[in-house]
Amino acid sequence: MALKRNNMAFTLYSLIQTAILCTNAIAVLHEERFLSKIGWGVDQGVGGFGDDPGIKAQILNLIRSVRTVMRVPLIIVNSACIVLLLLFG
Amino acid sequence: MDLPHHGYRETKPRARAAPTAGDSVLFEDTSSAAPAMNSQGYYTSGYNMGGPSNDMQGGGGMNNLFADPMANAAMMYGSSLANQGKDMVNKEISRFMSVNKLKYFFAVDTRYVLKKLMILMFPYTHQDWEVRYHRDTPLTPRQDVNASDLYIPTMAFITYILLAGMALGIQKRFSPEVLGLCASTALVWVIIEVLVMLLSLYLLTVHTDLSTFDLIAYSGYKYVGMIFTVLCGLLFGSDGYFVALAWSSFALMFFIVRSLKMKILPSLSSDSMGMGSNAKPQLRLYITVASALFQPIIIYWLTSHLVR
Numbered sequence: 001m002a003l004k005r006n007n008m009a010f011t012l013y014s015l016i017q018t019a020i021l022c023t024n025a026i027a028v029l030h031e032e033r034f035l036s037k038i039g040w041g042v043d044q045g046v047g048g049f050g051d052d053p054g055i056k057a058q059i060l061n062l063i064r065s066v067r068t069v070m071r072v073p074l075i076i077v078n079s080a081c082i083v084l085l086l087l088f089g
Numbered sequence: 090m091d092l093p094h095h096g097y098r099e100t101k102p103r104a105r106a107a108p109t110a111g112d113s114v115l116f117e118d119t120s121s122a123a124p125a126m127n128s129q130g131y132y133t134s135g136y137n138m139g140g141p142s143n144d145m146q147g148g149g150g151m152n153n154l155f156a157d158p159m160a161n162a163a164m165m166y167g168s169s170l171a172n173q174g175k176d177m178v179n180k181e182i183s184r185f186m187s188v189n190k191l192k193y194f195f196a197v198d199t200r201y202v203l204k205k206l207m208i209l210m211f212p213y214t215h216q217d218w219e220v221r222y223h224r225d226t227p228l229t230p231r232q233d234v235n236a237s238d239l240y241i242p243t244m245a246f247i248t249y250i251l252l253a254g255m256a257l258g259i260q261k262r263f264s265p266e267v268l269g270l271c272a273s274t275a276l277v278w279v280i281i282e283v284l285v286m287l288l289s290l291y292l293l294t295v296h297t298d299l300s301t302f303d304l305i306a307y308s309g310y311k312y313v314g315m316i317f318t319v320l321c322g323l324l325f326g327s328d329g330y331f332v333a334l335a336w337s338s339f340a341l342m343f344f345i346v347r348s349l350k351m352k353i354l355p356s357l358s359s360d361s362m363g364m365g366s367n368a369k370p371q372l373r374l375y376i377t378v379a380s381a382l383f384q385p386i387i388i389y390w391l392t393s394h395l396v397r
Contacts (some may be wrong), residue, residue: 009270010277040232 001061020077026066035063194239195233195301196229204234205241209313209338212344218351227298235348239302242309249275249312252319259323274313278387282308282380287375290353297352305352313383314341315392323397330396338385345381353377 035041040060182188208215221233230238253271257263283304290297314337322330353373 007361010274011270012273012277015277015280055292059295 020074020081023066023070023074024078026063027070029063029067031067036058101108117208134262144219170225190300191239193227193229194306196210196231196239197238198231201230201234201238202241205230205238206313208234209310209344210317210340211349212340217325217348218347220351237303237306237348239306239309241310242306245312245316246275246279246309249315249319251314253395256319256323275391278391279305279308282387286376286380293372295373295376299352303352307380309349310344311341311388314338314384315388318388319392321396322392327396330392334389334392338388341384341388342381345384346377349377349380 029035031041040056040063042060042064095390172279179188218235220235223232230236230240250268250272253264255266257271258266283301286304286308287301290299317337318330318333321333325332339375355377
């Protein structure tokens with residue numbers, strides 16, 4: 001909705017779009033072609049077995065779990081988005 | 090049934106005593122007859138539907154009795170359907186969030202709301218910021234003024250939307266779509282802030298008992314400051330707007346830092362695992378200060394267009 005405001009006018013639809021794009025971006029990171037090359041593979045995350053894992057381990061955990069959990073829902077949501085955008089522009 | 094009629098009739102002037110007396114006889118007849126028939130019809134048809142004793146109650150109530158079995162059956166079916174629907178909705182909702190936990194956040198009373206609003210606007214004299222517990226469960230907001238609630242943020246959010254509509258109407262820029270847009274923008278900012286806070290708390294493995302609802306509550310407290318700022322801006326013009334903005338920003342920053350310090354930063358009494366890495370307390374401090382600094386920015390962002 002184009003409205004003359006001096007700040008960005010968010011709608012809930014734009015929030016959904018942002019969420020889908022961000023999740024897609026995380027899901028696209030390939031494990032062995034990309035993440036291992038830059039030292040972010042799954043075997044490089046579990047460093048110290050102290051009480052708290054570091055930030056890097058948490059990030060790697062997050063990426064891996066997002067990729068595992070959201071793979072199938074993302075397929076469905078992306079297909080729906082493609083169909084809707086083709087139909088309704 | 091007779092007493093109120095008598096009372097009313099006495100206040101009327103005497104000249105109209107006779108016709109009202111005549112009307113009252115008619116009114117009394119029908120009013121005393123019909124409810125008796127109706128009540129008798131309902132009660133008996135509730136107990137034995139369509140029994141032979143119903144037909145002997147009187148010819149005048151035949152319409153009631155014919156309609157009643159069907160209406161009663163329909164009513165009972167409808168109420169059972171509604172109960173089933175209610176149970177299903179409750180079950181589905183309780184899969185996502187526990188309603189009991191939500192009820193805790195809405196257990197407020199007037200005294201708590203007033204004290205909390207005063208603390209939000211003037212937190213500098215509040216001494217004790219510790220959240221009191223009662224056998225390992227946090228106290229409800231009714232008993233502890235430091236507990237966070239969701240009532241104030243919800244009401245403040247709705248009031249902010251209404252106030253934004255009013256402010257836009259004063260500037261003759263109002264239309265219903267703008268109101269919805271303002272509401273969804275504010276909601277999106279709350280969601281973004283809560284998600285960023287959750288992400289940063291997860292990444293830094295901060296073990297707190299801050300639940301998602303607590304974070305939503307702390308995000309929503311800024312709407313009280315926004316309402317105050319917009320009101321001052323409307324009443325006192327641009328200067329009043331900036332003064333109120335500065336005041337509510339400082340108050341909110343102080344409030345957020347003091348409240349979150351208790352929950353995020355390790356206190357001396359808790360068993361911190363030795364002073365492991367020095368980065369941890371600093372990063373936690375950064376989180377607290379960053380979320381506090383975010384408040385005035387967002388207040389300015391969401392209210393500056395309302396006050397020109």
